[in-house]
Amino acid sequence: MDKPELVASDVDGTLLDPMQQITERTARVIARVLAADTPFVLVSGRPPRWIPGVAEMAGLSGYAVCANGASVYDIGADEVLAVREMPAMRLHDVVEAVAAALPDIRVAAERTTVGREQEEPFATERGFRNPWGNPKGETDEPDIVSRAEVLGRPATKLLLRHPGLTSQQMVEVVETVLVDVDLEVTYSSNNGLIEISAAGVTKASGLGWVCDLLDVPARKVVAFGDMPNDLPMLEWAGHGVAMDNAHPEVLAVADEVTAPNSEDGVAQVLERWF
Structure with missing residues (x-):
C-alpha cells in the first residue's frame, strides 16, 4: 500500500515484546x-485502565480502542469517549x-462508562482467574462478588473462564x-x-469510529494483530498484517x-514508510 x-x-503479542515491553526500535x-x-491507535482487548502504561512506553497520547471495540479511550485526556454495552x-x-x-465456568464483567470516572469497572465471582494476572490492574484487588452481582449491571465485555x-x-x-443469540464471541488468549x-x-x-472522527478511510489504514479478536480489524483495514507468532x-x-513480536515485527513493516 501507499504510505498509510x-x-x-x-x-x-503484537506491539509488546514477550517481556511486555516496547523495544527501543519499536x-x-x-x-x-x-x-x-x-x-497511531492502540486497538486492544484491554480495558481503558490497562492502556496508560503501554501508552507511556510508546509515547502515545491519542486514541485507544479498548475491550475489543466496546469502548474508545482518549489517552491524553484520560477519558472514555464512547461505549457499547450489553x-x-x-x-x-x-x-x-x-x-x-459448561457448569464449571467462572464469570467476570468489564464495566466502562463515558467520562473520566470509572466506578467499579471490573467485577468477578470467586474462582475466576485472569490469564494476565490481577484483572483490575497492577496493584488493586478485583471486586469479588456473587455471580448475580457480576451480571447485575450492564457490561462492555463478559468474560467466561473454564479451567x-x-x-x-x-x-x-x-x-x-448461543446459535440464535446475536453476540460477538472471541478470544485473545487460548488459556480457557x-x-x-x-x-x-x-x-x-x-x-472505524476513530477513523470517522479523524476522517481516515479504511483503505488508508495499516493494522497489526495476532489473535482471533484481531480478525475483523485486519480484514477491515486497507492492509492487515499478522505477526509470525499469530494464531x-x-x-x-x-x-x-x-x-x-520478539523481533520487532511491527517496526519492520512501518520502517518502509517512516
Missing part, C-alpha cells in the same frame, strides 16, 4: 510515525445458557449454545478464556505476515 494515513496496532519508529502527523438481562441469559453446557478447556474449545461449545461483546462490536467497529486463523486472512 493511520497505524492501528494490537498490544499484547519506540523509535512510533516516534517517526507521530512526527509525520500520522495517528444489558444485564442479556448477561444473565447468556451465562445461564452457557452454564447449562479444563482451551479458548477455542470454549468458543465451539458456546457458539452452539472467551470474551463476549454486544452484536456488531469488534475491533473493526471501534477502529493460524489470523495468518490465513492477513495481507502480509511480518516477523514475530
Whole structure:
C-alpha cells in the first residue's frame, strides 16, 4: 500500500515484546510515525485502565480502542469517549445458557462508562482467574462478588473462564449454545478464556469510529494483530498484517505476515514508510 494515513496496532503479542515491553526500535519508529502527523491507535482487548502504561512506553497520547471495540479511550485526556454495552438481562441469559453446557465456568464483567470516572469497572465471582494476572490492574484487588452481582449491571465485555478447556474449545461449545443469540464471541488468549461483546462490536467497529472522527478511510489504514479478536480489524483495514507468532486463523486472512513480536515485527513493516 501507499504510505498509510493511520497505524492501528494490537498490544499484547503484537506491539509488546514477550517481556511486555516496547523495544527501543519499536519506540523509535512510533516516534517517526507521530512526527509525520500520522495517528497511531492502540486497538486492544484491554480495558481503558490497562492502556496508560503501554501508552507511556510508546509515547502515545491519542486514541485507544479498548475491550475489543466496546469502548474508545482518549489517552491524553484520560477519558472514555464512547461505549457499547450489553444489558444485564442479556448477561444473565447468556451465562445461564452457557452454564447449562459448561457448569464449571467462572464469570467476570468489564464495566466502562463515558467520562473520566470509572466506578467499579471490573467485577468477578470467586474462582475466576485472569490469564494476565490481577484483572483490575497492577496493584488493586478485583471486586469479588456473587455471580448475580457480576451480571447485575450492564457490561462492555463478559468474560467466561473454564479451567479444563482451551479458548477455542470454549468458543465451539458456546457458539452452539448461543446459535440464535446475536453476540460477538472471541478470544485473545487460548488459556480457557472467551470474551463476549454486544452484536456488531469488534475491533473493526471501534477502529472505524476513530477513523470517522479523524476522517481516515479504511483503505488508508495499516493494522497489526495476532489473535482471533484481531480478525475483523485486519480484514477491515486497507492492509492487515499478522505477526509470525499469530494464531493460524489470523495468518490465513492477513495481507502480509511480518516477523514475530520478539523481533520487532511491527517496526519492520512501518520502517518502509517512516
